[in-house]
Amino acid sequence: VSVAEALRDEEQSRLDAINARRRQILRDEVKFLAYIRPRTTETLIATPLRAVDPGYTPAAVPACLRAAEVVPPELRAMTDLFRDVPIRWLVQMPKLLDRLDRVELLQEVMVTGIARAQTPTRSRAVLFQNSSFSGNLGQAIARTYTAQQQTTTLIRNNLAQFDPLILRGRTWKQLRDLLTENASLDDLVEAGHGKSDVAQQALAELDDMAQVAACLYARFGDVRPVLRLRWAETLSQYDEPVNLRNLSNLERFGEVDILERRQMQQLVDWLHNAVDSAAPQAVAMINDLIRVCLLLASHAPVNQLINARVAAPAPVLPGKSLTLNVDLSRVKIGMNVLIYDKIETNKVVAQAVIDDLSERTAAARVVSAVRADILVDQNTTVVVTPAQAVAQTMTLPRLNLR
Incomplete structure (x- = not known):
């Protein structure tokens, strides 16, 4: 009891000193007093409410494709992996096969694909082996690229086992189905089918993907560092693909400006819509592309000097x-x-x-x-x-x- 009373007396002395100081200020310094009636409201009464969205803003993807953002080499290497995925994985590619309207044209694409798969290619993993990628984020970027490169290598190895003789006697529809599952975008581009418009449209699709990824990378770079680094630290801890279909899954994503959130999500939606959602490996590769955009924006700032x-x-x-x-x-x-x-x-x-x-x-x-x-x-x-x-x-x- 004595301790409680001592503490009470100490607190009372502090309050008395504060009140004495206030009275002195009112007596010696204050010349006028003004009274304001506080406003009141009844919180139990339902009032009309209308959600107001920001004004019109241009769609993110068309604006991005017009802007011609600089694509970092690491992002270019990541998107180039889509050159060697099955045509079925890219939603716009199968319809290009319809323009190859003769059996021999489809056969040429498949023969080209088998020959390419049997030819060693130079890995671009060297991009991720310099000293600037020695930190945790750099290593996470390198691991992500290497994992997806192994996926495309396995696809090429499977195609290399095909015997061109199996193409004989197959109908146009049978060949088309075979190419859809096994041939790649680069096979379609490099085959000597004489359809330059097919090759150009295939490459344009890949360029658009790289451009949208570069815009997403730039958007991530504009996010406050405290949020960006938090996301990067979280994503760098996992070697398995992470579902980034909805960016609201990122911690404290709601703290990003609403217009920026909307623009970033539109870019992510476009990337996911570019691949077949029924192909888990394709979805995983797109998620890893988005992951690299975020990690790269934290590892090397967009406007780094x-x-x-x-x-x-x-x-x-x-x-x-x-x-x-x-x-x-x-x-x-x-x-x-x-x-x-x-x-x-x-x-x-x-x-x-x-x-x-x-x-x-x-x-x-x-x-x-x-x-x-x-x-x-x-x-x-x-x-x-x-x-x-x-x-x-x-x-x-x-x-x-x-």
Whole structure:
């Protein structure tokens, strides 16, 4: 009892001191008092309610295909695995076989497929073996790619066991069914059937898949890092395919802006609708493609800057070329170069574009500069960034050198 009374007295003393301080402020500082009547409402009365969605926004997939996002090499390698899956797995591919309207054309595709399956191909797994993939997320990306590559290798090995003689005497419908289950997109493209429109449409389908995956990767890169890294940590723990058909299964996905959620889900829907939902391996491969989009966005930020150095001191003038020492495995023609001021190190003073590559260096053509007396050397901060990332930087004035 004595302890309780002591604690009560201590708390009462604290409250008395607070009230005394408040009275002093009211007495010495407050000149006027204003009273506001609090608003009240009856919470038991049902009031009209209407859900309001955001205004019109363009559909994600058409906008994505028009935007021509840069496809990272790792995503390109992942989508290229679909070149060697059975035609039946890709919902738009079987109808292309109908354009091969003669028996010998279908036979040519199957013979080409058997020959390709018996020929060793170079693995693109080397993309995932450099030092940048040594961390947990990098290893998870590499494991995901390797697992799906093993799937396509098994498919090719099964096709390699076919004897071309089994094609003899088969009807057009029988051959079509055989190709649907065993031939691949690349077999359809490389066969000498003379139907260029068939090959072009098949490749266009694959390019669209890579483009949509790149857009999804970019969308994931725009998500707050705390959420993105949480998802990546969760997905990197599982070697088996994860069901990503509905992104709302991701932890705290509801915290993402509603428009962004809707756009990302539309991209995911398109990818899943591109494959046969009745083929579990096809669905697993699409889920792994989505997983790589997310892991890659956390492993390497979408707008990650690539450091570069000028090979020799040079003036920065529009139209002139600068020679850069840079990691050529990460640089492509058309990427942008930002040149920073030596004193105000966070200020961009010139922009250039990568317009040539050699075995050791990259050439960047200067397109704009803030003044005509800029001189760069090996101590100048120079970074290379994807073309779409520069839209966020300020526009530099063009110099008139006449």
